[in-house]
Amino acid sequence: MPRPTTAPPPTYGYGLAGTLPPEAPVETTTRLRPVRPRRTGRVLAVTACVVLGGGLIGGALAGIWLASAEPARPAEPAGYTEAKDLWHNAPVDTLFPRTLPGPGAGPGAAARTWTRIVVAPDTPCSPAVLAKGLRATLTPLGCERVLRATYTDATASSVITVSLVFTRADAEAQRTLGQGGGLTARLGEDVPPALSGPSTVAARFGARQRASWWLSAPADLPVVVTAVSGFADGRAVDRPQPADRAMARGRTDATAQSGLGHEAKGITGRFESLLRKAVAATVKEKENAR
Numbered sequence: 001m002p003r004p005t006t007a008p009p010p011t012y013g014y015g016l017a018g019t020l021p022p023e024a025p026v027e028t029t030t031r032l033r034p035v036r037p038r039r040t041g042r043v044l045a046v047t048a049c050v051v052l053g054g055g056l057i058g059g060a061l062a063g064i065w066l067a068s069a070e071p072a073r074p075a076e077p078a079g080y081t082e083a084k085d086l087w088h089n090a091p092v093d094t095l096f097p098r099t100l101p102g103p104g105a106g107p108g109a110a111a112r113t114w115t116r117i118v119v120a121p122d123t124p125c126s127p128a129v130l131a132k133g134l135r136a137t138l139t140p141l142g143c144e145r146v147l148r149a150t151y152t153d154a155t156a157s158s159v160i161t162v163s164l165v166f167t168r169a170d171a172e173a174q175r176t177l178g179q180g181g182g183l184t185a186r187l188g189e190d191v192p193p194a195l196s197g198p199s200t201v202a203a204r205f206g207a208r209q210r211a212s213w214w215l216s217a218p219a220d221l222p223v224v225v226t227a228v229s230g231f232a233d234g235r236a237v238d239r240p241q242p243a244d245r246a247m248a249r250g251r252t253d254a255t256a257q258s259g260l261g262h263e264a265k266g267i268t269g270r271f272e273s274l275l276r277k278a279v280a281a282t283v284k285e286k287e288n289a290r
Contacts, residue, residue: 077220079279096149114151118197133190142168177217204234
């Protein structure tokens with residue numbers, strides 16, 4: 001496309017000396033005129049204008065300098081865009097492995113191993129799969145899809161439902177989700193729903209059986225990971241506890257003693273790592289295809 005031509009800059013009178021007639025003196029004889037006394041008011045007005053003009057110019061320059069000195073917005077994390085499509089691009093065994101090791105995820109940094117027993121189809125962000133507070137928080141950001149699965153530990157004495165909530169939040173909005181003490185602290189008693197599994201050890205895992213939970217919003221992924229744990233024998237729990245409270249030193253209740261708080265918090269961390277690996281593999285695959 002040819003570049004548009006630009007008109008020559010205006011001369012504002014400069015460069016026209018050769019076309020104008022020579023200056024003519026106003027009078028052929030110079031007359032001496034008395035010099036009028038200066039008026040103090042006019043001098044003050046001129047001085048005020050100069051000071052005001054200088055202040056305006058200085059203010060404008062300071063504004064330009066401050067604008068240029070503002071810190072640049074943080075760059076979007078690598079693979080952030082690719083992560084938004086994992087919910088329908090990645091295989092189910094990638095997002096929810098059949099067996100999930102958790103080194104150091106139990107009480108006293110004990111190792112944990114979880115086995116998948118139930119997988120639910122992906123669903124919209126409805127009240128049936130999201131707690132009220134979390135749904136209200138994510139809806140303005142664009143809540144995309146919810147994926148859920150339920151696991152049991154190696155002894156089949158506990159069950160835990162994991163949810164991966166994919167959003168359309170931009171990177172800056174995602175970074176703010178987990179700030180201020182984290183989602184669990186901000187949403188209070190916002191316990192995630194449980195996913196039961198007929199003919200499995202999670203057959204009786206429902207709302208009354210939820211014992212401990214945790215919510216996590218990694219800053220580099222457009223996903224919220226939730227986990228809610230309970231006993232596999234179907235016993236009811238009067239008051240579910242967030243994982244950090246259930247893990248507090250000196251607790252002697254059944255939820256704390258069984259390590260269900262460790263289960264909930266430990267498994268969310270494991271799923272964050274899994275998602276990052278899946279994103280890295282997707283990015284590498286795209287690069288190799290170029």
